[in-house]
Amino acid sequence: MHTKEKIETADVEELPDNWWYRVYLGVIITTVAVILALGAFTGHFSS
Amino acid sequence: MRFLDWAVVVAYLVYVIWDGIRMTKHSGDVEGYFLANRSLPWWAVGLSVMATQLSAITLVGTTGQAYSDGMRFIQFYYGLPLAMVILCITAVPFFYRAKVYTAYEYLEKRFDAKTRSLTSFFFLISRGLGVGVVIAAPSVILSIVLGWNEVTTIFVMGLSTTFYTMVGGVQAVTWTDVKQMVVIFFGLSVVLIIILSGFPADVSVSDGLHLAGASGKLTTIDTSFDLKESYTIWSGLIGGLFLFLAYFGCDQSQVQRFLTAKSVSEGRTSLLMSAFLKIPMQFLILIIGVMVFVFYQFQTPPMIFNEVEATKAAASKPADYQNLQGQYEAAHAAREQAAMEFVRVNRDGNEALIQAAKENYLKSDSEFKDSRKNATEFIKTTNENKNFNDVNYIFPTFVIANMPAGVIGLIIAAIFAAAMSSISAELNSLATATIIDFYRRHFKPEATDKHYVFAGRVATFFWGLFACVVAMYSTSLGSLIEVVNKFGSFFYGSLLGVFILAIAIPRARSRGAFFGLLFGIISVWVSSHFLDIAFLWFNVVGCFATVTAGYLISLTVREGTQN
Numbered sequence: 001m002h003t004k005e006k007i008e009t010a011d012v013e014e015l016p017d018n019w020w021y022r023v024y025l026g027v028i029i030t031t032v033a034v035i036l037a038l039g040a041f042t043g044h045f046s047s
Numbered sequence: 048m049r050f051l052d053w054a055v056v057v058a059y060l061v062y063v064i065w066d067g068i069r070m071t072k073h074s075g076d077v078e079g080y081f082l083a084n085r086s087l088p089w090w091a092v093g094l095s096v097m098a099t100q101l102s103a104i105t106l107v108g109t110t111g112q113a114y115s116d117g118m119r120f121i122q123f124y125y126g127l128p129l130a131m132v133i134l135c136i137t138a139v140p141f142f143y144r145a146k147v148y149t150a151y152e153y154l155e156k157r158f159d160a161k162t163r164s165l166t167s168f169f170f171l172i173s174r175g176l177g178v179g180v181v182i183a184a185p186s187v188i189l190s191i192v193l194g195w196n197e198v199t200t201i202f203v204m205g206l207s208t209t210f211y212t213m214v215g216g217v218q219a220v221t222w223t224d225v226k227q228m229v230v231i232f233f234g235l236s237v238v239l240i241i242i243l244s245g246f247p248a249d250v251s252v253s254d255g256l257h258l259a260g261a262s263g264k265l266t267t268i269d270t271s272f273d274l275k276e277s278y279t280i281w282s283g284l285i286g287g288l289f290l291f292l293a294y295f296g297c298d299q300s301q302v303q304r305f306l307t308a309k310s311v312s313e314g315r316t317s318l319l320m321s322a323f324l325k326i327p328m329q330f331l332i333l334i335i336g337v338m339v340f341v342f343y344q345f346q347t348p349p350m351i352f353n354e355v356e357a358t359k360a361a362a363s364k365p366a367d368y369q370n371l372q373g374q375y376e377a378a379h380a381a382r383e384q385a386a387m388e389f390v391r392v393n394r395d396g397n398e399a400l401i402q403a404a405k406e407n408y409l410k411s412d413s414e415f416k417d418s419r420k421n422a423t424e425f426i427k428t429t430n431e432n433k434n435f436n437d438v439n440y441i442f443p444t445f446v447i448a449n450m451p452a453g454v455i456g457l458i459i460a461a462i463f464a465a466a467m468s469s470i471s472a473e474l475n476s477l478a479t480a481t482i483i484d485f486y487r488r489h490f491k492p493e494a495t496d497k498h499y500v501f502a503g504r505v506a507t508f509f510w511g512l513f514a515c516v517v518a519m520y521s522t523s524l525g526s527l528i529e530v531v532n533k534f535g536s537f538f539y540g541s542l543l544g545v546f547i548l549a550i551a552i553p554r555a556r557s558r559g560a561f562f563g564l565l566f567g568i569i570s571v572w573v574s575s576h577f578l579d580i581a582f583l584w585f586n587v588v589g590c591f592a593t594v595t596a597g598y599l600i601s602l603t604v605r606e607g608t609q610n
Contacts, residue, residue: 014310014311014312015312020135020136020315023319024132024135024136027128027131027132027319027322027323028128028129028132030128030323031125031128031129031322031326034326034327035125035267035268035280035326038121038267038268038326038330039267039268041265041267042118042260042265042266042267042268044260045256045257045259045260045265046260046261046263046265046266047260
């Protein structure tokens with residue numbers, strides 16, 4: 001009974017795939033932005 | 048170390064052990080002890096994921112590496128966010144919904160028991176030896192820098208962690224990881240502020256960064272495609288991607304973290320936390336090393352950071368050592384003058400003068416590096432230690448020499464925290480794989496929860512003791528660290544290949560997975576002996592070899608059958 005309750009709770013908490021795909025896109029865009037920002041940081045202080 | 052420092056270290060150790068032990072009440076059954084009843088919030092799991100990856104040797108080694116080689120190492124992590132996204136789509140829902148305790152358990156559901164046992168066995172061997180090195184490396188450094196007994200340091204670090212992990216299980220591991228991350232980042236932030244306040248009055252942070260930039264210490268993107276070069280954007284994005292897919296998706300010490308989350312969504316969020324925070328976190332650690340470099344432009348650093356080796360060489364050939372010391376101090380004085388001139392001219396903004404001052408600074412920096420290189424070579428020949436390298440001693444030696452009372456204790460506690468957070472997660476995962484993949488699967492399948500929890504505690508204690516013994520031996524056999532790292536690289540890419548076969552290739556069969564794994568490991572071994580490539584590429588080789596061989600072997604099995 002305890003296990004079943006937990007599974008049901010987990011199902012309720014799941015977010016839709018479309019939402020996750022937008023999050024993943026956000027992660028990739030943020031990563032690219034961070035790498036570019038690091039490149040700009042290097043360029044600024046190394047010139 | 049003064050009384051206040053000792054008080055901070057002892058208070059940290061007592062608190063962590065107490066905090067771990069009080070989790071006993073949540074670990075009475077198998078799922079509670081090994082998976083925290085799948086009840087933990089994403090932020091706690093996410094911090095635990097990051098704490099497990101951040102070992103003490105990463106902390107002191109990375110700062111030392113930034114001091115001597117700059118920030119190039121950050122490229123190692125550029126593939127991590129993409130790896131986390133791929134794992135959120137694949138591994139997290141697969142493992143979580145399969146209701147497994149170990150990643151390898153899933154392989155039995157997909158293939159067969161021998162594939163599960165083989166992968167779990169490789170995990171136990173490589174991680175069991177690896178955790179010994181995780182204990183040994185900081186113990187050696189702390190014992191030399193602080194004058195502590197090496198064996199005592201190993202056992203204080205190893206057995207105290209074993210004790211709370213054994214008693215509290217995965218809940219103790221996760222919640223102590225959370226507090227240990229707080230200690231680590233509070234300590235590092237305090238050190239950074241003190242370093243910056245230690246610059247000369249007329250040198251600003253911006254001046255320091257320009258100085259570091261002029262000496263090439265701020266390189267964060269190297270676009271050259273050189274397979275022999277360890278850290279380029281390509282080795283990070285491609286080799287690093289494979290390494291992190293394997294580490295976070297197939298290594299039980301990490302898989303077990305997200306299996307404790309409340310739901311698939313919380314498990315995904317915990318991994319994405321690392322995707323967002325890992326590169327900035329590594330930037331903070333590396334910039335501390337770079338700022339130590341800037342600090343030592345205006346203060347004379349030790350010629351050799353490993354004091355024991357320096358004393359030994361100085362006692363053996365005192366006149367030669369004094370001569371080298373004199374050359375070193377003269378080179379530093381010239382570099383300090385050139386650095387001050389560069390800072391002054393750079394502020395005025397005259398391009399021609401800046402270029403001239405930069406060239407002069409780089410020339411004196413090169414002479415300074417040569418004098419340190421001469422000293423290093425002197426240590427190697429005088430002490431007959433051809434592998435001598437003091438990079439890992441830079442940060443702890445700097446802290447001891449320049450931090451105020453209390454802060455030294457805080458940093459030692461942070462180094463302990465970094466080590467213990469990794470050790471606890473690894474011991475817990477070793478115990479889980481031992482009990483779930485071997486003891487319960489092959490020897491005692493029908494025992495009570497109480498029995499398996501007891502067996503889990505015994506297994507944790509065994510692996511803790513094993514790790515301490517390995518740590519004692521690895522301090523005297525320097526090459527063992529290299530052997531263990533290589534063994535890990537052999538394993539990771541090939542293991543990732545097995546999981547790709549399991550999750551992404553429906554035509555894969557158990558025979559293909561089993562022999563594909565063996566073929567992958569052999570391919571990496573052959574590559575390491577006959578190809579001159581950096582270690583990150585081993586993960587790519589192992590993965591491709593396993594998937595290709597596994598798929599081709601699977602084609603020999605008639606469709607519709609499993610074996």
